[in-house]
Amino acid sequence: MFAPVVVGVDGSAESLAAAAWAAREAERRDRVLRLVHVWDWHPRHEEREIANAAQRHLARRSLRQAEERVRAECPELRLTDEQMEGPATAALVKAADEAELLVLGSRGLSGFTGFLVGSVALGVVAKATSPVVLVRADEVAADEHVPADDGSPSTETGYGDVVLAVDLDDACDEVIEFAFEAARLRHARLRAVHAWHLAGPVGLGPGDIGLARDSWQGEEWLGFLKAVLQVWRDKYPDVEVLETVVDDKPATALVRAATGASLLVVGHRLAERPVGPRTGPVTHAAIHHVGCPVAVVPHA
Template identity: 45%
Template sequence: MTRPVAVGLDGSPASFAAADWGAREALRRDLPLRLVHAWEWQPYSHLPAVGTNAPRLWSERVPREAAAELRNRYPDLEIAADHITGPPPEVLCDVARESELLAVGSAGLGRLAGFFLGSVAMSTVIHTERPIVLVRAGTTTAGEHQLATDGRPLSAMPYRPVVLGLDLSRPCGDVIRFAFETADLRAAPLRVVHGWNPPAFFAYGIGVDPGLQADMAAQESDALRTVLQRWQEKYPGVDVIKQSVVGQPAHHLVDAGTDAGLVVIGRRADLGWAGPSRLGHIAHAVLHHCPAPVAVVPHG
């Protein structure tokens, strides 16, 4: 069974940016595209003037009109448009389960405020079992590409780097594989960012050998190289840039995202956790402040 690239639409500009991003990703992966709008009786922030049947009629038009526009842009792409009745988070999680990945939109609030991750997107990120990509409003084809000095995309290096945030304490193969596959499909470099911090006593200068921090940095770099070695052998065409850096991982990933085509992070699925599903602080910060599209890959 061929899994499509799926996109959740809510009629917002961010969701249409996600649909366009999903169409390009489907073409790169040689997969069909599935556009889905979930309908239930509730207020819609992007709803036009209402009448007796206006809300539902508008809801039915959302995926149909998006599909028509994308067919004009990408005539070689197979596109399906679905209108499904049910709570949006549940519908999108069900759709994601049958898809290669799911893309949804995220609205921008400005450079300082970051991005608004709505309740539907947040709930879907936390509960979905498949990779989900958050796409910012205003994301365009040109934003994926390296630019020349005159602002035009370069032909020699078509795609910006894919950035992978890697936790060496529990490096997950699913997350690493997704990042390598994505970079390979785009013929883009892969920048792997590993953020680490020395022990707390470094902050107070207690009994610290001047060469100890340098040794620790070398050990972290060696560990990163060891984890990535077999993946580089599996994907020899991917140019890997390794960054083992001191400091908060989220800060480094947000900074790396300013020049990235996609940032990839993992989310622990908490399969044995009896309480509610959670989103880690690093994923939370990256999702709210990274300017590039962010892929969240769940893992056990």
């Protein structure tokens, strides 16, 4: 049996937007959508019965609201729901491990301050062994598509680019394959971006200065990028691919490249550190500052 698309819901605006996005993705992938609500377990006997009853009531209401949103978006979608006991991060990581992908919401902030991603979502992204997609609170179906000719939002136009962040020092098949498949499902262009950045002139000795950014370096990186992606071009011949190499900081380049995209795909290396699992600086910047949905794909 195929793994489902799973979405965590709690009744918030961001979780409802995530449920709607997850419904569209489940429909694209021909998968069952599984709605999950996690509630906290209260171990103290005198509090347990009342608190747990309240939690179950909240769970039922959250699941019902999410189902109504999903049915409005995709009426024919196969749908299940489940209540799980917390802690929330551990429960959602477990749900992700059984899913094709897990979808969570993030709350948008005004201006250029990015998006508020809670500690639960960050913990799940850091630990999950399946892809996790973060969706902002005001995401709607038209945001995945290019605007109509008059500039207005539309769901009748084609999808925006799927943007793939490629680290040529650590290019991972899992991340690349996820991005190609996402582009195929959307009939969208895949834009693969690699950023390299060197810090200005380098001193060679007394009186000697050599420029670090030789003119050939960008072309060399572009050749490497095309070589890495060639096997995937052959596997996905219907996907149009645009390779882009930029001399910029990776986080800055990705935020810029993802403007108007339908999806940004980044990788995350699964590694336990002494202070616990963390996302790398580029992934961290992407999930906080990129406006489109961000898929974080784990790899070894």
